[in-house]
Amino acid sequence: MAIILYDLVGIDDRRFSSNCWRTRLAIAHKGLDCETVPTRFTEIKKIGDGSFKTIPVINDNGDYIVDSWSIAEHLDDKYPERPPILGGSDGIQHARFIQEWAVARISQFLFTMIVEDIHAHLTPEDQEWFYDSRSKRLGRDITGVQLGRESRLIELRQRLEPMRSVVRDTPYLGGELPTYADYVAFSPFIWARTVSSLALLEKDDPIYSWLQRILDLYDGLARKNPGYDW
Numbered sequence: 001m002a003i004i005l006y007d008l009v010g011i012d013d014r015r016f017s018s019n020c021w022r023t024r025l026a027i028a029h030k031g032l033d034c035e036t037v038p039t040r041f042t043e044i045k046k047i048g049d050g051s052f053k054t055i056p057v058i059n060d061n062g063d064y065i066v067d068s069w070s071i072a073e074h075l076d077d078k079y080p081e082r083p084p085i086l087g088g089s090d091g092i093q094h095a096r097f098i099q100e101w102a103v104a105r106i107s108q109f110l111f112t113m114i115v116e117d118i119h120a121h122l123t124p125e126d127q128e129w130f131y132d133s134r135s136k137r138l139g140r141d142i143t144g145v146q147l148g149r150e151s152r153l154i155e156l157r158q159r160l161e162p163m164r165s166v167v168r169d170t171p172y173l174g175g176e177l178p179t180y181a182d183y184v185a186f187s188p189f190i191w192a193r194t195v196s197s198l199a200l201l202e203k204d205d206p207i208y209s210w211l212q213r214i215l216d217l218y219d220g221l222a223r224k225n226p227g228y229d230w
């Protein structure tokens with residue numbers, strides 16, 4: 001039976017969640033079948049026994065697992081005969097480092113550049129909830145937060161330099177083949193690409209070429225997601 005993934009959705013079937021994309025790619029990496037259930041923010045409470053607060057959540061033949069990292073561990077534990085996602089103990093620490101770096105240095109900064117774009121791509125049911133919860137999170141009204149983002153874009157590109165140095169020389173952060181580190185680093189880009197026309201990368205940037213490679217993986221899984229083609 002296919003793994004069921006509760007996947008965050010906006011308007012036009014846009015799957016914009018960075019965390020859900022990590023899981024989607026992890027399941028594809030394992031070569032497992034996946035069925036997604038498009039889920040709005042305000043529907044998360046309806047999943048399973050109603051205890052979940054965030055997605056991704058998967059239902060793997062009756063086992064409900066929440067949190068993208070726990071899901072990756074679960075998939076490796078349950079399907080050891082398939083290609084490892086976290087790749088043994090060294091691979092786990094490598095992927096965790098990339099995850100911590102991407103969240104702290106990239107995603108949180110990027111959030112201030114796309115938060116109004118996310119809002120604009122939500123269904124009306126979710127918009128009010130998102131506006132209030134994200135204004136509370138930022139400690140200010142989200143209207144106008146994106147102002148001046150062009151100058152923050154320059155800083156974002158500088159922050160990506162450590163990653164740029166690696167993918168200039170190798171196709172993936174995992175080396176010749178993609179690993180979970182790649183999916184984690186990719187997740188902020190697909191988040192932005194799904195909702196924002198702001199091109200985060202220049203086309204001659206080695207990270208741009210790496211991004212194209214990830215978009216093409218698994219029969220163009222991520223490229224098929226509706227988004228902005230930058």
Ligand SMILES: N[C@@H](CCC(=O)N[C@@H](CS)C(=O)NCC(=O)O)C(=O)O
Pocket residue numbers: 008017018019020041044053054055056066067068069
């Ligand atoms: N550490 C969690 C984070 C999950 C998360 O924050 N998911 C967001 C969607 S991308 C969410 O469900 N947010 C619900 C909320 O903000 O109430 C993971 O990696 O799965």
